Amino acid sequence: NLDIVYPGGFGRSDFQAVSSVSFDIKAGEVYGLVGESGSGKTTIGRAIAGLTRASGGSLKVLDHEMVGFKEKAFSPIRRRIGFVFQDPAASFNPHLTIGECVAEPFAIHKRDMTAKDREKRVLELLDSVQLPSAYAARYPHELSGGQRQRASLARGLALDPELLVADEPTSALDVSVQAKVLELFVELQNRFDFAALFISHDLAVVDMLSDRIGVLFHGELLEEGTGEQVLGSPSNDYTKRLIASLPVPDPDEQAKRRGLARGLRTTAG
Ligand SMILES: Nc1ncnc2c1ncn2[C@@H]1O[C@H](COP(=O)(O)OP(=O)(O)OP(=O)(O)O)[C@@H](O)[C@H]1O
Ligand SMILES: [Mg+2]
Known part of the structure; x- marks a missing residue:
């Protein structure tokens, strides 16, 4: 029953961005x-990582209650959570090399690490996301969008997190590049076995890599289940519309879905 309210002020009223949302992510x-x-x-992803305040109900992250938490009490937990941001160009400091960007979590959470160990670990991380080690010396703008998002994944995984929050990590990418990064995500998740909250506006992307799916609409969780349940027998009209809007290669199937979408629009209107 998580609530997240953005406080107003200066004549603006409070805004409830998340209302009574319940779900869990297992290890x-x-x-x-x-x-x-x-x-x-x-909003939900940021609240899980302690970047936005959860205001009501309960949000337990790695057994730690986030509603009413004290910053100090959360900091040992923060290092167990990785975060990959929506926009890789904006989330990297342009004045740091890729190697330094990937090493940022060590500078914050592992200050006793020697420079040599740090360098070694950065190269391992770049290797795990299939970037050549020479890229460590490049600056963020010297990488392609897909390469930058790989580097961003490397940074998210730097501290070997138990939970990774990936906020639309591939939305800014071209479809073919997106597919490669998603493949990499699946491979890394199989290898390191972290739990993940994978955020996307694209149901097809989410279906490809999730064990379970939640459908959010205006701050409320409308539907939850396995991909098969959500895509196969959606209980909610909004989910049905989302599914109807997915591109499918089969033209007959596509026509059927379009008809379904039209039918839904007519009933809604
Ligand atoms: N700091 C803030 N103060 C007030 N309202 C905010 C703030 N951040 C987000 N919101 C509002 O909360 C709602 C949810 O925003 P959020 O960023 O979580 O959406 P989203 O589902 O991630 O969207 P997108 O797919 O565009 O990234 C939006 O209506 C947004 O305008
Ligand atoms: Mg967003």
Whole structure:
């Protein structure tokens, strides 16, 4: 029953971005959170990582209650959570090399690490996301979008997190590049077995890599289940519309879905 309210002030009223949302992510599980722009996905992801305050109900992250938490009490937990941001160009400091960007979590959470160990670990991380070690010396703008998002994944995994929050990690990418990064995500998740909250507005993407899916709409969780349940027998009209909007290669199937979408629009209107 998580609530997240953005406080108003200066004549603005409070805004409830998340209302009574309930779900859980088990160890090693990938949970896909899908929903249209503004539905509250990033708000939930940020609250899990302690970047936005959870205001009501309960949010337990790695057994730690986030509603009413003290910053100090959370800091040992923060290092157990990785975060991959929506926009890789904006999330890297342009004045740092890729190697330094990937090493940022060590500078914050592992200050006793020697420079040599840090360098070794950065190269391992770049290797695990299939980037050549020479890229460590490049600056963020010297990488392609897909390469930058790989580097961002490397940084998210730097501290070997138990939980990774990935906020639309591939949305800014071209479809073919997106597919490669998603493949890499699946491979890394199999290898390191971290739990993940994978946020996307694309139901097809979420279905490809999630164990379970939650559909968010205007801050409320409308539907939850395995991909098969959510895509196969959606209980909610909004989910049905989302599914109807997915591109499918089969033209007959596509026509059927379009008909379904039209039918739904007519009933809604
Ligand atoms: N700091 C803030 N103060 C007030 N309102 C905010 C703040 N951040 C987000 N919101 C509002 O909360 C709602 C949810 O925003 P959020 O960023 O979680 O959406 P989202 O589902 O991630 O959307 P997108 O797919 O576009 O990234 C939006 O209506 C947004 O305008
Ligand atoms: Mg968002």
